[in-house]
Amino acid sequence: MSLHSNALLTRDAEGLFWMARYLERVENLARLIDVTQTFEGPGGEAGSWSALVAINVDGERLAGRTIDGKTVKSFYLLEASNPTSVPASLEFARTNARTLRPLISTEMWMQLNVFHRSILAKTPADLEGDALSRLCRQIKEGVQAHTGITEGTFARDQGWHFYLLGRLLERADQITRLLDIKYHLLVRGSGEERRIVDLTQWNVVLRAAAGYHAFRRVAQAGFEPWDVVSFLLSDTTFARSAALCVRDIGWHLEQLRSRYNLRDTAGPLEKVDELRQALQPGSGMIEPGGQLHDFLDKLQLDLSSLGDEIGTAFFRDWRPLRRA
Amino acid sequence: MTPFDPFSAYDPGPYYCELTGPGATGAAGEHVRRQIAEIGLDVLRARAEMAESDLMALGITFTVYSDATAIDRILPFDCVPRIIPRLEWDLLERGVRQRVQALNLFLADIYNDRKIVKDGVVPGPLIFGNANYCPEMIGFPVRFGTYVHICGIDIVRDEKGAFCVLEDNARTPSGISYVVENRHLMLRNFPDLISGIKLRPVDDYGRRLRNAMDEIAPEGIVDPQVVLLSPGIYNSAYFEHVFLAREMGVPLVEGADLVVEDDRVWMRTTSGLRPVHTIYRRISDDFLDPAVFRPDSALGVRGLIGAWRKGTVSLANAVGTGVADDKAVYAYMPRIIKYYLGEDPILPNVQTHICAEKEGFDYTMAHLHELVIKPVGESGGYGITVGPRASKAELDVARAALVANPANWISQPMIGLSVAPTLTETGLRPRHLDLRPFAVTGRSTWVLPGGLSRVALKEGSLIVNSSQGGGSKDTWVLAE
Numbered sequence: 001m002s003l004h005s006n007a008l009l010t011r012d013a014e015g016l017f018w019m020a021r022y023l024e025r026v027e028n029l030a031r032l033i034d035v036t037q038t039f040e041g042p043g044g045e046a047g048s049w050s051a052l053v054a055i056n057v058d059g060e061r062l063a064g065r066t067i068d069g070k071t072v073k074s075f076y077l078l079e080a081s082n083p084t085s086v087p088a089s090l091e092f093a094r095t096n097a098r099t100l101r102p103l104i105s106t107e108m109w110m111q112l113n114v115f116h117r118s119i120l121a122k123t124p125a126d127l128e129g130d131a132l133s134r135l136c137r138q139i140k141e142g143v144q145a146h147t148g149i150t151e152g153t154f155a156r157d158q159g160w161h162f163y164l165l166g167r168l169l170e171r172a173d174q175i176t177r178l179l180d181i182k183y184h185l186l187v188r189g190s191g192e193e194r195r196i197v198d199l200t201q202w203n204v205v206l207r208a209a210a211g212y213h214a215f216r217r218v219a220q221a222g223f224e225p226w227d228v229v230s231f232l233l234s235d236t237t238f239a240r241s242a243a244l245c246v247r248d249i250g251w252h253l254e255q256l257r258s259r260y261n262l263r264d265t266a267g268p269l270e271k272v273d274e275l276r277q278a279l280q281p282g283s284g285m286i287e288p289g290g291q292l293h294d295f296l297d298k299l300q301l302d303l304s305s306l307g308d309e310i311g312t313a314f315f316r317d318w319r320p321l322r323r324a
Numbered sequence: 325m326t327p328f329d330p331f332s333a334y335d336p337g338p339y340y341c342e343l344t345g346p347g348a349t350g351a352a353g354e355h356v357r358r359q360i361a362e363i364g365l366d367v368l369r370a371r372a373e374m375a376e377s378d379l380m381a382l383g384i385t386f387t388v389y390s391d392a393t394a395i396d397r398i399l400p401f402d403c404v405p406r407i408i409p410r411l412e413w414d415l416l417e418r419g420v421r422q423r424v425q426a427l428n429l430f431l432a433d434i435y436n437d438r439k440i441v442k443d444g445v446v447p448g449p450l451i452f453g454n455a456n457y458c459p460e461m462i463g464f465p466v467r468f469g470t471y472v473h474i475c476g477i478d479i480v481r482d483e484k485g486a487f488c489v490l491e492d493n494a495r496t497p498s499g500i501s502y503v504v505e506n507r508h509l510m511l512r513n514f515p516d517l518i519s520g521i522k523l524r525p526v527d528d529y530g531r532r533l534r535n536a537m538d539e540i541a542p543e544g545i546v547d548p549q550v551v552l553l554s555p556g557i558y559n560s561a562y563f564e565h566v567f568l569a570r571e572m573g574v575p576l577v578e579g580a581d582l583v584v585e586d587d588r589v590w591m592r593t594t595s596g597l598r599p600v601h602t603i604y605r606r607i608s609d610d611f612l613d614p615a616v617f618r619p620d621s622a623l624g625v626r627g628l629i630g631a632w633r634k635g636t637v638s639l640a641n642a643v644g645t646g647v648a649d650d651k652a653v654y655a656y657m658p659r660i661i662k663y664y665l666g667e668d669p670i671l672p673n674v675q676t677h678i679c680a681e682k683e684g685f686d687y688t689m690a691h692l693h694e695l696v697i698k699p700v701g702e703s704g705g706y707g708i709t710v711g712p713r714a715s716k717a718e719l720d721v722a723r724a725a726l727v728a729n730p731a732n733w734i735s736q737p738m739i740g741l742s743v744a745p746t747l748t749e750t751g752l753r754p755r756h757l758d759l760r761p762f763a764v765t766g767r768s769t770w771v772l773p774g775g776l777s778r779v780a781l782k783e784g785s786l787i788v789n790s791s792q793g794g795g796s797k798d799t800w801v802l803a804e
Contacts, residue, residue, distance in 0.1 A: 007549075007593045009581050098383075098557045102569040102576040106382065114381050158594060262594055314594050 006157060006260065012103055013162045014315035015096045020166035022093035023112075023143050026086050028174035030139035032181065033076060035208035037069075037132055039181075039201065052076075055180045056084055073127045077135065080120065086139060090116045105153035108146065115142040158260050161252040165310060168252070172245035173303045175232055176296045178209055202228045209240050229292060233299075234281045242299065243279040246272060249306070264313035271306040278302070329361045331745070336754040340485040340742040342406050349407040352521045352802055356405060359517050360752075368514075368747055372403050375513040384505050386790060387560045394558070399502055400795030402746045403514055406757065406777040413524075413801045416479065416487065416761060417771045419671030422661060424475050424763045427494055427648045429664040431471040435461045435644065445663050446656050450680070451647060458609065458644025460616060460629060466642050467540045468767050473640035474533070474604070475763045476500075476775075479671065481742035488672045488739075490758065492657070494649035495641060496606050499776040499796075500529060500762050501567035506798040522803040524773030529762070530571025533604070536766030537572065540638045541601040548601035550574045551591060553582070555607050555623045565606050572604075579607075584627030587634040602638045603628075609643050651700040651734050652678050674739060680731040688726065688735040695735040696786075697722050710786060712738050741786055744797065746779055756780045758788050759799065774799035 032052060039048040049072040053062055058075070061082060065071050080087040094116045101109055119139065126135050154160060182205050202225055206212040215223075215231050215238075236244045250272040257265040278299065336344065343353050360368065376398055379385070385396040408416070433440050434451050441448045451457055476497030478490045507526050510518055534550065541548030554565035556578045569576035575591065582600065583590050590597035605612065611621040616629040631637050647653065653660075655676040661669045677684035677695070688695060692711050699707040709722040726733050743754035761775035777797040778788035788794040 007575065007591070007595070007598050009575055009577065010592045010594055011578070011581055012575075013594045095557070098562075101383070101563075101566040109383060110381050113383050162594075256594075260595065 008158045008162075010315040012100060012159065014311075015100045016103070016159050016163040017166035017310070017315075019093050019096035019100065020163045021170040022089045022096070023146055024167045024170035024174065026089045026093070027140055027143035028171070028178070029076060029086055029089070030136040030143075031208045031210075032178060033073065034133060034136040035178075035181070035204055036072075037136075038204050038207075051181050055177045058082075058084055070127075073132065074124065077127060078122060078124065087120050087122075090119055103155075103159055105149070107149050107153050111142075111145055111149050115146065118142075158256065158262075161256050161260075162314070164252050165249060168245040168249045169303060169307055169310070171240055172242045172249075173300060175209060175240050175242050175245075176299050176303070178205060179229060179232055180293065180296050181205070198225065205232075211238055211240065214238050230281055234279050243276070246275045246279060250276070253310075262314070267313055268306060268309040271302065271309050275299075275302055275306065328364075330365050330752050331357055331361070334745055334752045334754070336743050338483060339740050339754060339756070340481050340483055341754060342481075342742055342744040342757070343404070344745070345485055345742070349409055350802075352407055352800070355521060356407070356517055360404065363516065365747065365751060368403055371513050372401070372747060375401055375403070375509050378509065378513070379505075384501070384563055386563065387558070388791070389560070397790075399790050400781060401506060401509060402755075402779055402781075402795050402797045403510070403517070404745050404747055404752070404797065405510065405517065405800050406744050406759075406797045407800045407802065408759075408774065410802050410804060412487075413773065415670065416759075417773075419479075419487070419489075419669070420475075420477050420761050420763050420771050421769050422665065422667065422670050423477055423489065423492065423657070424472060424765055424769050426657070426661040426664050427472050427475065427492060427645075428470055428765070430660050431642070431645060431648050432466075432469050433664075434647065436463060440660070440663055443663070445659055446653070450652055450656075454647045454650055454653070456609075456644065456646030456650060458647070460633070461642070461644040464633060467543070467638065468765075470540065470765050470767075471642040471645050472648065473536055473540065473642075473765050475765070476760045477763070479759045479761065480674075480739055483740040483742075485742065486672075488674050489657070489669075490674055490739075491651070492649040492654060493760070494645040495608065497760070497762065498561045498564050498606075499760055499778075500772070501564040502796050503762070503772065503774065503776050503799065504529060504567070504571075506796060510798040518800075521800070524801040524803050526772060526774060529764075529772050530568070530573075532764050532770050532772075533568070534572040534574070536764050536770075537574075537602045537604055537638075537640060539766035540640060542635055542638060545601050549591075549599060550602045550604065551577045551582075551600050553577055553579070553603050553605040553607055553625075555579075555611070559606075561606065568604065568606075574604075579623050579625050582625045582628070584625060584631050587627075587631045587636055589625065589628060589631050589637045600637060602640065604640045609646065612639075612643065651676075651698060652680060652731075655734065674736045677735045679726060679733040679735065684735070685726070685730045688733070689723065691735075692719055692723060692726075694737065696738050697726070697733055697735045699732050700734055706791070708787065710738065738786075744777075744779065746781070746797075748781075748783075753783065755783075756786050756788065757797065773801040 036048050036052045049069050050067045052072055053059055053067055062075060075082055076085050079085050080091060082088060094112055097104060097109055097112050122135065125131065182201060203212060206215050206228060209232060211232060215228065218231065218235065219227055231238060232241060234243045235241050236247060238244060250269065253265045253269050253272065256262040343349055379398040379401065385398050388395050388397050430440065440446050441451065472494040474497060476493040476499065479487055480490050481487055504526050537550040538548055550572065551574055552565055552569040554562065554576055565576055577591055581591050583592065589600040591600050607623050610618045612624045613626060613628040614621045614624055615626050632639055655678050658669045658673055661667060677688050679685040679688050695711045697709040697711065709718060741756040741758065744757050745752040746755040757777050757779040759775050759777050762772045764770050777799045778794045779797055780786060780788045781795045782793050
């Protein structure tokens with residue numbers, strides 16, 4: 001074996017990180033749109049779609065347009081000129097994959113190439129009626145196929161860790177956004193009626209995160225909303241929980257340090273420790289009466305600065321110029 | 325029931341046919357003909373369609389830029405293989421080897437002692453006044469005297485079936501990825517055409533190339549770091565760069581991944597800078613180093629040529645090889661071969677008139693309607709006028725261009741290129757084709773069995789370039 005076979009270009013490390021991030025974003029956006037469609041009860045349409053816009057911070061991009069289901073669905077599912085849309089994210093992912101073709105498997109490239117082409121060919125008819133739910137499922141399954149092919153074919157070297165750092169960071173971020181959608185749909189009124197609507201919405205959130213049955217298994221019969229929050233954020237048995245993602249990010253950073261001798265993991269690891277503490281069930285934040293929205297805001301900022309730390313340490317701002 | 329024979333209506337006309345001509349593709353040719361009849365054209369067409377959609381899904385494409393849009397195109401694949409019998413290949417291989425050897429000796433000479441000019445074999449101005457002559461190369465030693473590590477030589481056959489060389493490609497010849505991918509495609513989609521026939525394999529190219537790149541690394545480097553330098557994903561041949569990097573098992577780098585410090589080339593990795601020893605560059609000379617060549621080049625690496633001149637890094641191909649594959653220098657190749665090797669060319673040239681010379685200019689002007697007129701500096705089939713096929717207006721344009729700048733042109737007689745049966749909407753029809761074998765040279769030369777057979781898909785067309793509506797065929801070299 002050549003001495004050089006373990007070298008990874010910084011540009012490729014960054015490409016893997018972002019390819020994974022964009023694909024994770026695509027899957028989650030499909031989940032969010034699916035769940036928004038379900039929230040869209042009689043009379044409440046505008047509210048649920050504007051919540052989706054709010055959590056993606058896309059208000060400005062949609063300025064001057066009527067925020068309704070039609071606009072928002074098209075904005076996220078058809079408009080490649082919108083950088084936060086599914087087609088734009090897939091375009092970014094594919095462009096990254098193109099630069100990574102020497103590293104990724106042929107099967108990974110081929111699936112992404114075909115998936116990209118099929119989604120970019122969608123038309124307004126694909127958003128009508130029950131077609132929307134099918135489209136969301138197609139998108140989810142497209143990313144899941146990518147994930148499976150990657151698991152089965154991608155080399156377990158440095159690049160694998162950068163790929164997973166991207167996916168996990170995005171997944172943690174997205175679960176906070178999914179929870180936030182609930183904040184934007186605060187139930188008015190009081191009493192038993194409010195309680196029932198509220199619980200229904202929490203169930204929808206759980207389903208969107210593929211956590212409904214998982215939650216049922218761990219929850220008490222008479223669960224409270226805060227139990228859902230705590231589950232989605234802190235339960236490390238749940239595949240999409242923020243705490244699990246953050247813990248695994250820490251593991252991948254450790255691997256990069258110990259197995260590949262990358263020396264700049266200290267900054268990101270420090271950030272990981274802070275996040276792990278904040279996500280402890282007993283941390284005080286994830287408790288009844290806590291300010292969920294503020295907490296989620298803070299969490300998103302912390303995750304974003306973790307991403308910056310990783311970028312600075314390995315590729316984005318600082319390209320290491322010292323000799324190996 | 326005997327199936328309908330799709331060859332019954334096939335007529336190559338006055339041209340030499342690669343499958344049915346007297347060159348004896350033998351039992352293999354018979355097998356292919358029988359299998360095609362057996363499978364039937366409709367099924368072949370359906371399979372060909374699937375094969376092409378596979379190519380699209382696999383991203384085995386080249387990019388065509390028009391206006392602001394980029395379109396990914398496949399190189400159309402024709403499923404009827406081109407078969408080269410063993411003895412014919414022996415001749416081609418020896419001819420290519422001889423040609424590559426002469427090209428390298430010529431380059432070594434014109435960048436050092438200039439004997440061939442002093443002896444009056446090739447005129448000095450043709451070389452030293454050539455835009456591709458690179459003064460930075462003068463007196464600079466390259467390992468094993470190899471300047472052209474990767475060479476593609478375009479070969480055609482005339483009406484009688486005789487091979488001749490149409491063009492040398494000594495800069496960054498492309499097309500090798502299609503040779504290998506076409507074979508994979510053949511095995512996947514047309515296993516019944518190929519089964520049972522003993523062929524020389526084509527999948528050894530990456531290993532051979534990697535060996536050559538290891539060999540030419542600066543002396544004393546035990547485990548050289550080889551990289552492939554690409555202009556990036558927007559280059560039309562990007563797929564081929566990916567292919568080569570993967571087949572060699574080396575990183576595909578862009579200019580921004582490399583940095584020169586202390587006259588050495590380094591690549592930026594997650595664990596810091598790592599030294600680079602051999603660069604197979606798919607960037608033309610002009611763009612390699614903004615400090616030496618085009619200052620506006622964003623594709624290259626500042627200081628690369630300086631490091632190279634210090635001998636800390638090797639480049640394949642060497643800088644300044646373009647002077648050897650110039651269309652005007654081409655006309656002298658038979659004399660160049662004779663001068664250095666004392667041998668006659670194994671593969672003759674096409675007769676060429678150099679319009680920079682009075683004799684050639686006069687002849688060309690007088691016989692414009694019979695000749696193919698080519699600009700000396702272009703590639704990709706651009707700027708060519710085919711006299712016998714041109715309108716009066718087109719001939720007038722060519723004439724004016726010739727008068728305006730004679731040195732920019734050469735002319736050649738029109739060759740009735742050989743044909744091969746090709747699957748078209750109306751059945752099997754003869755289409756003209758050429759052959760580009762690839763030679764890899766480090767310490768010694770290795771020629772990939774076969775090469776890229778490019779086929780002009782338009783009826784009657786003689787221009788096989790992908791940019792001009794060409795396709796390709798799998799090229800079989802028979803092992804016995």
